[in-house]
Amino acid sequence: MDTPDFEARPPRVSSHDVVVVGGGVAGLSAALTLVRAGLSACVLERTDYSPWRPGETLSPVAYAELQQLLAPEPLALETEGFLVSHGLEATWGSEQPHHHSFLTNPYGSGWHVERRHLDALLARHVQAHQVPMWRQSCVTHLERRERGWRVRARTPEGPLELRCSALVDATGRSAQVARHCGVRRLDWDELCSVSAILDRPPGHQERQLVVEATPLGWWYAAPLPQGRLILTLMSDVDVLERHGALKPAGWSALFSSTRQLSGRLGPLPAVARLQVRRCETSRLEHAAGADWAAVGDAAAMWDPLSSSGILKGLRTGREAARALVAALGGDGGALKDYDRRRAEEFTHYLFARQAHYAQERRWAGEDFWRRRLGTSVAA
Template structure:
C-alpha cells in the first residue's frame, strides 16, 4: 500500500467531463488529481461538436482550430426527419463559428495532455474502488496496474459515465427513461463526402453518419435494444441490410465491406436522482445521459464540469448551499431536456404503428417523468 496522497479534489474518470472539471479547478490553483481507468486507447464514438462548445473550450485554454487533421470543421446538420427529404441546418451563421467532427479518443487525449500541462496528476489504468468518509474528508482506495493506492481529498467528483460508480457508493440511485442502444461501424470515407452530420429516421429507429479525422466516417443505427435484437441489427448481415434500405444514408457512405467491426453501446436517457451530496458531485454522463439525438453530450460534459468546479470552489470555501444548488440546476436541466426530447420525437409522424415511434409518441411530459421512477437494477 502506497502512502496516502492528499488533494483538495479527486476526480474519478478522465473523459471530457472529468478533465474539464479538473482543468477548471487547476486553473484556479486548487490541487486536483484524476483517476482514469484506461490509457485512452479504447474506442470511443466520434461526435459532432456544437459551435457552442467553442466558448467552453476557450475557458479551458483549448483551441481546436489549430489541430489540423485531428479535428475537422462541421458545416451543419442534414436531417431527413419528419419528411422524405433532408433539411439542412447550417452552422455558418452561428456567432461561435463552425462546429467540429471529433474523434473522441483524440479529444479526450488532448484534454488529458492539457490537464497534465497545468500540473494535474492523471493516474492512468486506475479506478476508484472504495470510498470512505472520515473526519470530514474522503479516503479513496484505488486500484492501479501495479496494486492498490490510497488517496485522501476534501471532495470527490464522479465522472465515471453512466456507471455512476461514485454516486452509487454515496447512495444515489440512477433512473432510466428508455432502452436506446447504438450499433456503430467506422468505414472508409468516400471521396468528396460532405462535411456535415446526416441524420435519417426509419421505421426501426434512426441512423446518423458523420465524418471523422483520418478520412473515416462513423455510421450508427439507434433503436431500443429489444427492437435491434428482433431485427437482427446486432449482426453484420442484418445491420447492412437495414443500411441498404435507407434512402439517403447509404448513398452518402456507400456499401460497407464484408468484414465489419461493430461497436455496440447503451445510450439510454437516464439520470441520477441527485447529482451531488456531502462533498461529492457528478458530472457529464454520470449525472445524466442524453439521447445522442440531442448532439449535446460533449457540450453538456464541458458545461457541467465548469459548473461543478464553481460549486466545489464555493463549497470548499465554506458555502454549504453550493453543491445543493448545483444538483438542483442539473435536475432542472434534465427536466427541460426531457421536454425537448419528447417534442423532437413527436415531429416524426410517418410510422405511428412502428414500436419504436409508438413508444415515443405515447409518452407525454408527465409520463416521461413517471418513467424515470423506474430504477436501473
C-alpha cells in the first residue's frame, strides 16, 4: 500500500502524442508502429513480465507477422529457449486424431513459447526505439482535456502524469479505457480455462499442440521451454464448477478420463496449483472512439480454439496505430473505419467458430456442446 508521503509527492509530468495502456503483444505492436510513423508514444505496463500469461503457441503466420513487425532487427527465438512447433493434432468429431503438419506451411514452422518471455522480448525491442516504458505501473485516473487526455499513474518511481492526444487501450479483457468512455462489452459465452504447468514426462519429445474434445469441453497440451508442459481444460464456468474442475483433485480426475492425452502423458504428478482464466467470446460494442482505440483482447476476445490471440494482437495493434496516425493528421473517418473493420472481423470469426464446433456432435446433449451447437452468430 502506498504511504501518504508517496501519494503527496507531486507527479512527474511527461507529454506524448499517444499513451499505450498495456504492454502485451497488442500494445507493443501499436507502440512500435506509432514511433515508426513519426509519433511519440509511451507504454504503461502493470507487471514486470514475471507473472504467468496465457498463449503458448505462435502459429507460422503469427511468427511471420512478428518478423515483419520487428524487421530489420533479426528475430532469433531459439536464443530465448523457445521450441519449434511441427504442427497440431486434434481428436475432434471422431475417435481418430487428425494431424496438421506445418512442414508444408508457406510461412514455415510455428513456435511453442513462454508468453511472458515473448512479451518481455517485444518490450525490449520497443525500448530500443527510445519508447519510454513504465513497468509495474497502474492507471489511477483518466481525464479528457480540451485536446486529448490526462493520464495519472502509480509507478515504482512515484506518481506520474502523462498528457497525450490519444490513447491505445491494450488492457485486455478489462478494457479500462473503453469502460471509462462508457462502452459496453458484449458476451457470447462463459468459456474459462483451467491450466496446470507440469514437468514434461520422461521421454516426451513431442513438438506439437494436441487437442482433445470430451463430453464436458476440450483439453489441450503444449510443450513449453525448459522441459515443461501446459495442460488446459476449456469449458463453461458453471460446468467446471459442477464437476469440481476448479480444484486440483477434480481437474486431475477429469484429465484421467481423457483417452488420447491421458494415454500419451500417463499418470500426472500431484497438481498443487491451477491457473484459472476467463476467456469468453466477447467484444466491445465499439472498438474506437474520439481519440482512443482498443486493441487485442480489449477490443475482442476470441475462443482459444482459434489459436489467433497473438496474431490478432499484432494486427490490431498495427491497424489501430495507423488509424490514430491518420486521425491525428486530420482524417475524421479513420477511427470509425477501424471500429467498423473490427466489427466485421468479429462477425467472420463467429461464423468460423460456429463451423468448427459444429464438427463435434458426439455429445450434442451435453451443456457445453449444446450451447455452441444451438447458438446463432447474432446471439
